[in-house]
Amino acid sequence: GENVEQHPSTLSVQEGDSAVIKCTYSDSASNYFPWYKQELGKGPQLIIDIRSNVGEKKDQRIAVTLNKTAKHFSLHITETQPEDSAVYFCAASRSNDYKLSFGAGTTVTVRA
Amino acid sequence: DAGITQSPRHKVTETGTPVTLRCHQTENHRYMYWYRQDPGHGLRLIHYSYGVKDTDKGEVSDGYSVSRSKTEDFLLTLESATSSQTSVYFCAISDASGRGQETQYFGPGTRLLVL
Numbered sequence: 001g002e003n004v005e006q007h008p009s010t011l012s013v014q015e016g017d018s019a020v021i022k023c024t025y026s027d028s029a030s031n032y033f034p035w036y037k038q039e040l041g042k043g044p045q046l047i048i049d050i051r052s053n054v055g056e057k058k059d060q061r062i063a064v065t066l067n068k069t070a071k072h073f074s075l076h077i078t079e080t081q082p083e084d085s086a087v088y089f090c091a092a093s094r095s096n097d098y099k100l101s102f103g104a105g106t107t108v109t110v111r112a
Numbered sequence: 113d114a115g116i117t118q119s120p121r122h123k124v125t126e127t128g129t130p131v132t133l134r135c136h137q138t139e140n141h142r143y144m145y146w147y148r149q150d151p152g153h154g155l156r157l158i159h160y161s162y163g164v165k166d167t168d169k170g171e172v173s174d175g176y177s178v179s180r181s182k183t184e185d186f187l188l189t190l191e192s193a194t195s196s197q198t199s200v201y202f203c204a205i206s207d208a209s210g211r212g213q214e215t216q217y218f219g220p221g222t223r224l225l226v227l
Contacts, residue, residue, distance in 0.1 A: 001171070004154075006154075032214045032215075034214075034215065034216075036218075041221075042220060042221070043116075043202055043218035043219050043220045043221050044155070044202070044218045045218070046216075046217065049215065052213060069151065089154055089155065092213075093214045095214060098143060098145070098153075098160050098162060098206075098214075099157060099160070099170070100157070100214065100216060102116035102121060102155045102156075103154055104152055104154045105154050
Protein backbone atom coordinates (compact mmCIF):
# COMPACT_ATOMS: atom_id res chain seq x y z
CA GLY A 1 0.00 0.00 0.00
CA GLU A 2 0.86 3.67 -0.07
CA ASN A 3 3.31 5.04 2.51
CA VAL A 4 3.46 8.79 3.06
CA GLU A 5 6.24 10.37 5.08
CA GLN A 6 6.04 13.96 6.28
CA HIS A 7 8.77 16.28 7.57
CA PRO A 8 9.38 18.06 9.81
CA SER A 9 7.15 16.92 12.65
CA THR A 10 7.31 20.37 14.26
CA LEU A 11 8.06 23.76 12.74
CA SER A 12 8.39 27.11 14.49
CA VAL A 13 8.55 30.26 12.37
CA GLN A 14 8.58 33.99 13.01
CA GLU A 15 5.46 35.82 11.91
CA GLY A 16 5.92 37.03 8.36
CA ASP A 17 8.43 34.32 7.44
CA SER A 18 7.70 31.35 5.17
CA ALA A 19 6.98 27.78 6.23
CA VAL A 20 7.66 24.70 4.12
CA ILE A 21 6.45 21.17 4.81
CA LYS A 22 7.61 18.24 2.70
CA CYS A 23 6.06 14.86 2.00
CA THR A 24 7.23 11.81 0.09
CA TYR A 25 5.09 8.93 -1.15
CA SER A 26 5.83 5.40 -2.29
CA ASP A 27 3.09 4.46 -4.77
CA SER A 28 3.97 5.75 -8.22
CA ALA A 29 0.29 5.37 -9.23
CA SER A 30 -0.81 8.02 -6.71
CA ASN A 31 -1.98 11.14 -8.47
CA TYR A 32 -4.04 13.11 -5.98
CA PHE A 33 -2.34 15.02 -3.13
CA PRO A 34 -4.43 17.05 -0.67
CA TRP A 35 -3.29 19.09 2.31
CA TYR A 36 -5.35 19.46 5.46
CA LYS A 37 -5.13 21.96 8.31
CA GLN A 38 -6.32 20.92 11.75
CA GLU A 39 -6.88 23.45 14.50
CA LEU A 40 -7.05 22.40 18.12
CA GLY A 41 -10.22 20.47 18.92
CA LYS A 42 -11.47 20.48 15.33
CA GLY A 43 -11.54 18.14 12.36
CA PRO A 44 -9.05 18.42 9.49
CA GLN A 45 -10.02 20.95 6.84
CA LEU A 46 -8.94 20.75 3.22
CA ILE A 47 -6.84 23.81 2.35
CA ILE A 48 -5.41 22.93 -1.05
CA ASP A 49 -4.95 19.92 -3.29
CA ILE A 50 -3.04 19.08 -6.44
CA ARG A 51 -3.33 16.44 -9.10
CA SER A 52 -0.45 14.88 -11.00
CA ASN A 53 -1.14 16.72 -14.23
CA VAL A 54 -0.14 19.96 -12.48
CA GLY A 55 3.28 20.83 -11.05
CA GLU A 56 2.28 23.77 -8.86
CA LYS A 57 -0.88 25.33 -7.51
CA LYS A 58 -1.37 28.54 -5.54
CA ASP A 59 -4.17 29.93 -3.43
CA GLN A 60 -3.32 33.30 -1.90
CA ARG A 61 -0.50 32.66 0.62
CA ILE A 62 -0.54 28.90 0.17
CA ALA A 63 1.13 26.94 -2.61
CA VAL A 64 1.76 23.28 -3.27
CA THR A 65 4.43 21.84 -5.56
CA LEU A 66 4.62 18.32 -6.90
CA ASN A 67 7.59 16.39 -8.30
CA LYS A 68 6.25 13.10 -9.62
CA THR A 69 9.63 11.84 -10.72
CA ALA A 70 11.04 12.16 -7.21
CA LYS A 71 7.68 11.28 -5.61
CA HIS A 72 7.53 14.23 -3.31
CA PHE A 73 5.28 17.23 -2.80
CA SER A 74 5.50 20.27 -0.58
CA LEU A 75 3.30 22.88 1.07
CA HIS A 76 4.53 26.46 1.15
CA ILE A 77 2.97 29.11 3.36
CA THR A 78 4.22 32.65 2.78
CA GLU A 79 3.89 35.67 5.07
CA THR A 80 2.85 33.48 7.98
CA GLN A 81 0.33 34.81 10.48
CA PRO A 82 -0.61 33.62 13.99
CA GLU A 83 -3.78 32.01 12.62
CA ASP A 84 -1.60 29.71 10.51
CA SER A 85 -0.59 27.92 13.73
CA ALA A 86 -2.09 24.43 13.45
CA VAL A 87 -1.29 20.83 12.55
CA TYR A 88 -0.92 20.22 8.82
CA PHE A 89 -1.36 16.83 7.16
CA CYS A 90 -0.41 15.74 3.68
CA ALA A 91 -2.08 12.78 1.99
CA ALA A 92 -1.96 10.81 -1.22
CA SER A 93 -4.29 8.59 -3.21
CA ARG A 94 -4.99 7.29 -6.66
CA SER A 95 -7.76 8.97 -8.63
CA ASN A 96 -11.15 7.39 -8.03
CA ASP A 97 -9.76 5.49 -5.05
CA TYR A 98 -11.53 5.65 -1.73
CA LYS A 99 -8.45 5.57 0.36
CA LEU A 100 -6.33 8.49 1.42
CA SER A 101 -2.97 7.68 3.02
CA PHE A 102 -1.92 10.39 5.46
CA GLY A 103 1.40 11.64 6.69
CA ALA A 104 1.96 11.84 10.45
CA GLY A 105 1.42 15.60 10.57
CA THR A 106 3.45 18.77 11.15
CA THR A 107 2.73 21.08 14.08
CA VAL A 108 3.34 24.64 12.91
CA THR A 109 3.77 27.41 15.44
CA VAL A 110 3.93 31.01 14.26
CA ARG A 111 5.73 33.25 16.79
CA ALA A 112 4.46 36.81 17.08
CA ASP B 113 -17.52 20.95 8.82
CA ALA B 114 -19.22 20.35 5.46
CA GLY B 115 -22.61 19.33 6.88
CA ILE B 116 -21.23 16.52 9.03
CA THR B 117 -22.08 15.93 12.66
CA GLN B 118 -20.69 13.31 14.99
CA SER B 119 -22.19 12.07 18.21
CA PRO B 120 -21.27 11.90 20.95
CA ARG B 121 -18.45 14.43 20.85
CA HIS B 122 -16.89 13.03 24.00
CA LYS B 123 -17.27 9.66 25.68
CA VAL B 124 -15.69 7.86 28.59
CA THR B 125 -16.33 4.14 28.84
CA GLU B 126 -14.97 1.06 30.54
CA THR B 127 -13.00 -1.80 29.05
CA GLY B 128 -15.23 -4.53 27.70
CA THR B 129 -18.30 -2.40 27.05
CA PRO B 130 -19.75 -1.90 23.56
CA VAL B 131 -19.64 1.61 22.13
CA THR B 132 -21.35 3.07 19.06
CA LEU B 133 -20.34 6.32 17.42
CA ARG B 134 -22.60 8.02 14.92
CA CYS B 135 -21.81 10.09 11.87
CA HIS B 136 -24.59 12.04 10.19
CA GLN B 137 -24.27 14.00 6.95
CA THR B 138 -26.62 16.36 5.16
CA GLU B 139 -24.66 16.50 1.88
CA ASN B 140 -26.11 13.34 0.31
CA HIS B 141 -22.55 12.14 -0.40
CA ARG B 142 -22.15 8.54 -1.44
CA TYR B 143 -18.90 7.71 0.34
CA MET B 144 -18.35 7.78 4.08
CA TYR B 145 -15.28 6.91 6.15
CA TRP B 146 -14.22 6.34 9.72
CA TYR B 147 -10.67 7.25 10.81
CA ARG B 148 -8.85 7.22 14.08
CA GLN B 149 -6.21 9.80 14.96
CA ASP B 150 -3.36 9.01 17.31
CA PRO B 151 -0.17 10.97 18.02
CA GLY B 152 2.58 10.13 15.52
CA HIS B 153 0.23 8.20 13.22
CA GLY B 154 -1.75 10.83 11.41
CA LEU B 155 -5.17 9.54 10.41
CA ARG B 156 -5.70 5.85 9.79
CA LEU B 157 -8.70 4.42 7.97
CA ILE B 158 -10.85 2.01 9.99
CA HIS B 159 -13.77 1.27 7.63
CA TYR B 160 -15.44 2.95 4.73
CA SER B 161 -18.74 2.79 2.88
CA TYR B 162 -19.39 3.23 -0.83
CA GLY B 163 -23.16 3.11 -0.56
CA VAL B 164 -26.05 2.01 1.62
CA LYS B 165 -25.24 -1.41 3.05
CA ASP B 166 -21.91 -1.42 1.15
CA THR B 167 -18.90 -1.29 3.46
CA ASP B 168 -15.32 -2.49 3.50
CA LYS B 169 -12.34 -2.64 5.82
CA GLY B 170 -9.55 -0.14 6.10
CA GLU B 171 -6.05 -0.61 7.48
CA VAL B 172 -6.96 -0.78 11.21
CA SER B 173 -10.35 -2.54 11.23
CA ASP B 174 -9.75 -5.17 13.93
CA GLY B 175 -12.15 -4.70 16.85
CA TYR B 176 -14.48 -2.41 14.89
CA SER B 177 -17.63 -2.93 12.86
CA VAL B 178 -19.75 -0.51 10.85
CA SER B 179 -23.22 -0.22 9.45
CA ARG B 180 -24.89 2.05 6.96
CA SER B 181 -28.66 1.64 6.61
CA LYS B 182 -29.28 5.15 5.22
CA THR B 183 -27.24 7.44 3.00
CA GLU B 184 -26.92 10.02 5.76
CA ASP B 185 -25.82 7.80 8.66
CA PHE B 186 -22.68 5.75 9.20
CA LEU B 187 -22.25 3.99 12.54
CA LEU B 188 -18.99 2.74 14.04
CA THR B 189 -19.23 0.09 16.77
CA LEU B 190 -16.53 -1.06 19.11
CA GLU B 191 -17.81 -4.51 20.05
CA SER B 192 -15.83 -4.70 23.30
CA ALA B 193 -13.83 -1.55 23.96
CA THR B 194 -10.15 -1.85 24.90
CA SER B 195 -7.72 0.78 26.18
CA SER B 196 -5.89 0.66 22.82
CA GLN B 197 -9.05 2.08 21.23
CA THR B 198 -8.71 5.30 23.20
CA SER B 199 -8.41 7.79 20.38
CA VAL B 200 -10.06 10.60 18.50
CA TYR B 201 -12.41 9.30 15.81
CA PHE B 202 -13.23 11.25 12.68
CA CYS B 203 -15.89 10.68 10.10
CA ALA B 204 -15.35 11.88 6.54
CA ILE B 205 -17.46 12.05 3.39
CA SER B 206 -16.82 12.34 -0.31
CA ASP B 207 -18.69 12.18 -3.56
CA ALA B 208 -17.96 11.37 -7.18
CA SER B 209 -19.37 14.72 -8.30
CA GLY B 210 -17.69 18.06 -7.79
CA ARG B 211 -14.03 17.70 -6.88
CA GLY B 212 -14.09 13.92 -7.15
CA GLN B 213 -14.59 11.04 -4.80
CA GLU B 214 -11.05 11.17 -3.49
CA THR B 215 -11.66 14.65 -1.96
CA GLN B 216 -12.76 14.01 1.59
CA TYR B 217 -14.37 16.37 4.09
CA PHE B 218 -14.12 15.71 7.79
CA GLY B 219 -16.46 16.00 10.74
CA PRO B 220 -15.57 17.55 14.12
CA GLY B 221 -14.47 14.29 15.75
CA THR B 222 -15.37 12.18 18.78
CA ARG B 223 -12.91 11.90 21.63
CA LEU B 224 -13.15 8.44 23.22
CA LEU B 225 -11.47 7.39 26.44
CA VAL B 226 -11.54 3.72 27.43
CA LEU B 227 -10.65 3.13 31.07
